[in-house]
Amino acid sequence: MKPDEVEDVEIRLLLEGMQQVYGYDFRDYAAASIKRRLTHWLAESEFDTFSQAQARLLRDRDVFESLLRGITVNVTEMFRDPPFFRAVREQVVPFLKTYPFIKIWHAGCATGEEAYSMAILLNEEGMAGRYRIYATDINETVLKKASEGVLPITEMQRFTRNYQKSGGNASFADYYTARYDRAILLAALKKNIVFAPHNLAADGEFGEMNMVLCRNVMIYFKAPLKERCLHLFDSSLLPGGFLCLGLKEALEKKKIWERYEELVPTLRIYQKRYG
Numbered sequence: 004m005k006p007d008e009v010e011d012v013e014i015r016l017l018l019e020g021m022q023q024v025y026g027y028d029f030r031d032y033a034a035a036s037i038k039r040r041l042t043h044w045l046a047e048s049e050f051d052t053f054s055q056a057q058a059r060l061l062r063d064r065d066v067f068e069s070l071l072r073g074i075t076v077n078v079t080e081m082f083r084d085p086p087f088f089r090a091v092r093e094q095v096v097p098f099l100k101t102y103p104f105i106k107i108w109h110a111g112c113a114t115g116e117e118a119y120s121m122a123i124l125l126n127e128e129g130m131a132g133r134y135r136i137y138a139t140d141i142n143e144t145v146l147k148k149a150s151e152g153v154l155p156i157t158e159m160q161r162f163t164r165n166y167q168k169s170g171g172n173a174s175f176a177d178y179y180t181a182r183y184d185r186a187i188l189l190a191a192l193k194k195n196i197v198f199a200p201h202n203l204a205a206d207g208e209f210g211e212m213n214m215v216l217c218r219n220v221m222i223y224f225k226a227p228l229k230e231r232c233l234h235l236f237d238s239s240l241l242p243g244g245f246l247c248l249g250l251k252e253a254l255e256k257k258k259i260w261e262r263y264e265e266l267v268p269t270l271r272i273y274q275k276r277y278g
């Protein structure tokens with residue numbers, strides 16, 4: 004066997020260990036991406052080989068936590084893909100406004116910027132106090148950061164531009180307080196957001212959602228895990244509810260496709276049919 008093939012065996016055993024001992028199953032993640040992430044993790048770690056890491060992993064939860072942080076890609080930003088948020092504002096919110104109260108699930112929320120962006124948008128559209136956002140992720144370290152609502156001040160110019168391009172016309176600076184190198188988001192924005200752990204590979208649905216967003220998460224999954232997620236979202240959504248995927252993730256050709264209409268095809272916004 005070539006060294007590269009031996010390493011693939013080691014990676015399979017490592018993932019098996021994570022599943023058997025800690026119950027987190029990464030075996031259905033896209034192989035090339037997981038190998039890239041793990042190779043980077045190994046280079047930064049105290050271990051020379053995956054087998055060495057494996058021996059410690061089985062008895063040391065800290066190694067598991069570190070691997071979990073290494074495997075998951077947590078990149079996100081405020082008003083990521085501004086045309087998407089503009090379409091939500093202009094084409095989805097008018098439907099949402101017809102309900103007295105709505106529930107939204109952000110699956111794979113990372114450090115929470117997507118959920119905070121949604122809270123700003125809904126407040127601006129006159130829906131303050133009429134929504135609850137469930138923002139979930141497998142990685143508890145990022146969830147902790149999410150609930151703190153603190154962003155690097157160096158990013159605020161870029162986020163302000165995103166906000167404006169997404170149709171926001173208030174002053175974005177009113178949504179945070181600058182403290183040295185940090186921007187602290189207004190506490191009021193957190194009021195209707197619940198941050199909670201949830202594993203898309205193992206956990207169940209969230210009932211009666213009007214909108215489910217799972218953007219830039221399933222790109223890391225193999226087909227069967229993608230299907231699992233889509234069924235989870237489908238059973239969480241009320242008829243007439245909205246499913247929003249990442250710009251590179253289409254619903255076409257998936258099993259649940261017939262139950263959805265494309266509201267904004269290029270921006271991956273789908274609406275569940277009533278019938």
Ligand SMILES: C[S@@+](CC[C@H](N)C(=O)[O-])C[C@H]1O[C@@H](n2cnc3c(N)ncnc32)[C@H](O)[C@@H]1O
Nearest residue numbers: 075077079111113140141142202203204218219
């Ligand atoms: C690239 S971020 C996307 C963040 C945000 N949705 C966005 O589009 O900006 C992907 C997130 O998915 C999370 N994730 C990966 N596997 C997951 C799983 N099995 N269950 C729940 N979240 C998962 C990662 O921890 C990470 O925070």
